Amino acid sequence: GRHDVRRREALVWEMPQTGSMRVPAMLFGTEAALAAMEDGVFAQLRNVASLPGIAGQALAMPDAHTGYGFPIGCVAAFDARAGGVVSAGGVGFDIGCGVRTLVSDLDREDVEPVRESLADRLYDAVPAGLGAGGRLRLSDRDMDRMLAGGAAWAVREGFGQTGDLPRCEEGGTMPGADPAGVSAKARERQRDELGTLGSGNHYLEVQHVEKIFDSRTASAYGLRPGQVVVSIHCGSRGLGHQVATEHMAAMLAAAPGHGLTVADPELAFAPIESPAGVRYLGAMRAAINCALAGRQIITHLVREVFAALFPGCRLALLYDVSHNTCKVERHAVGKSVKTLHVHRKGATRALGPGHPDLPETFREVGQPVIVGGSMGTSSYVLSGTEASEALSFASACHGAGRAMSRKQAAKRFSAKGVVAALAGQGITIRTHTLRGVAEEAPGAYKDIEEVAQTTHALGLAAKTARLRPLACIKG
Ligand code: 5GP
């Protein structure tokens, strides 16, 4: 329960360290947002705060909702030297899921007259939907290269431009991947899924910049009012799901050997330096590379569609962020700086100005933080701040976050009604499943304006630009 949650500041709430908790837990939001948050978030956060070697505090971002083991919208960092653990449930099933945004030199007025045919062409060009097959079939050797190389591999194969790579976290290649740790079954699931969007919550959206909040940052990002941008949200598809499934089981099986008891089997975890932990991290990094390669290939397909309709147009990558990850980073905890395994599950890394891991172009303004809203509302580009280092291990929200389950949404909303209502607002939807549209109806999500405002007011990340959808291809 939530009974012992205390208000610390206007938008900051604390669950003090009690019972099995090793650190306190922290949540962010207005009083109304906290009241609306599911009980499960509090219970899951308490479990996360009870894990061995957790540093600082367990955190729930303003878009948090109940997940598998860890909440979605959770940030938790672990210190290997203090017995810290890695948790497959703390990364999630869709390993490496993330969003990238491409900025064009087109204006909304250029796209409006061809909005419907643009949507048709994107729908045809980018395979989507559960189990949809892609155009590529990889040999075992190419699969290994893809799993080791990520977006850099995809660019080498002709999907994209070398200029794309500095615009990805880790330069487009997650280091430390162990392709050998990805099972035959995981590879089989991926074999013809590369460059496919996936289902449901994943999307390919043509958007326009509706408002700029900070012109200095926006100009460093190449964003201006009225501009057309494209956002791609997808992850590691069946491969990542299989890696997560297998390693959760392996972590559970190994737990008694480490003298660990697992309160909730969904919370499968293993000491960072144990064989189960090391194997998971290697396979997880390979799955992150799979997601990076996938978004890179889709970028190429999107560019082909735009080039056919708008010859010579520019679609440059703003940034690619992964929001289901565990990364090794240095952070201040109390008075010392520690090397930590930072889990971000449904949360975005948000490095502030001056961080050495940022490309030169963003060094002075901070990392672009790409936040989805829904197919009928705003989405946001935020920027990393200095304040987030002390608040959240340099992390921010990843979306609006679900306000209800898929099942509840499917009951509540009529897919045809949603598509018609959005058409009335000038938003074209193309989808592979009508049920998916009901599950992903804008009303199934929290209020993105409030989530963005909370994030901005706290300094987790700062508002830079608000985007509105023109056309959305749903998986
Ligand atoms: P997740 O990674 O948790 O599945 O989704 C991330 C976020 O994307 C959700 O919290 C939601 O706010 C946002 N989202 C879901 N569907 C859409 C969509 O069709 N368009 C946009 N712009 N955002 C979406």
Ligand code: MN
């Ligand atoms: Mn995903």
Ligand code: MN
């Ligand atoms: Mn996602």
